[in-house]
Amino acid sequence: MKVAVIDYKAGNVTSVLYALERLGAEAELTADSEKIRTADRVIFPGQGEASSAMRVLKETGIDKVIPELKQPFFGICLGLQLLCAHSEEKDTPCLGVFPVQVKRFRPENPKVDKVPQVGWNQLEKPNSPLLKGLPAAAYVYYVHSFYAELSPYTIAETTYTLPFSA
Numbered sequence: 001m002k003v004a005v006i007d008y009k010a011g012n013v014t015s016v017l018y019a020l021e022r023l024g025a026e027a028e029l030t031a032d033s034e035k036i037r038t039a040d041r042v043i044f045p046g047q048g049e050a051s052s053a054m055r056v057l058k059e060t061g062i063d064k065v066i067p068e069l070k071q072p073f074f075g076i077c078l079g080l081q082l083l084c085a086h087s088e089e090k091d092t093p094c095l096g097v098f099p100v101q102v103k104r105f106r107p108e109n110p111k112v113d114k115v116p117q118v119g120w121n122q123l124e125k126p127n128s129p130l131l132k133g134l135p136a137a138a139y140v141y142y143v144h145s146f147y148a149e150l151s152p153y154t155i156a157e158t159t160y161t162l163p164f165s166a
């Protein structure tokens with residue numbers, strides 16, 4: 001199975017590529033629109049800042065490719081946030097695949113609930129076959145200051161000062 005990992009000149013690509021290698025997938029880090037279009041699966045890894053990542057996507061034309069993809073697509077962290085309509089991170093218009101806002105955490109007590117959220121937290125209310133096989137309340141690792149709001153497209157939640165799309 002061919003997996004395209006989108007190269008947007010940032011992002012936590014190395015651990016994603018190692019994980020795919022361990023799974024025996026044929027993975028390629030690429031910014032080539034044709035390779036992304038024809039891959040069996042596409043992964044958009046996380047890490048980075050929304051406006052610079054959007055700029056790179058526009059320079060490479062990938063901003064036009066992603067919304068048209070039909071194959072399974074996995075966006076991790078920033079890769080998920082950029083699928084939304086808009087991010088409060090530098091007031092950035094995003095790809096608009098989901099009509100969802102990405103907002104900054106505004107904790108009532110910033111001394112207790114630090115921003116960014118850095119560390120392990122749990123998945124709640126999983127409601128998709130994509131999450132089949134995960135243990136209940138599975139732990140995932142977060143490093144982020146922004147979150148996608150809950151929406152009808154949410155397939156799992158995490159709570160940090162408020163529940164958000166995991």
Ligand SMILES: NC(=O)CC[C@H](N)C(=O)O
Pocket residue numbers: 046047048049050076077078079081089116143144145146147
């Ligand atoms: N880990 C990330 O991808 C971070 C994304 C974004 N800059 C945030 O802080 O929420």
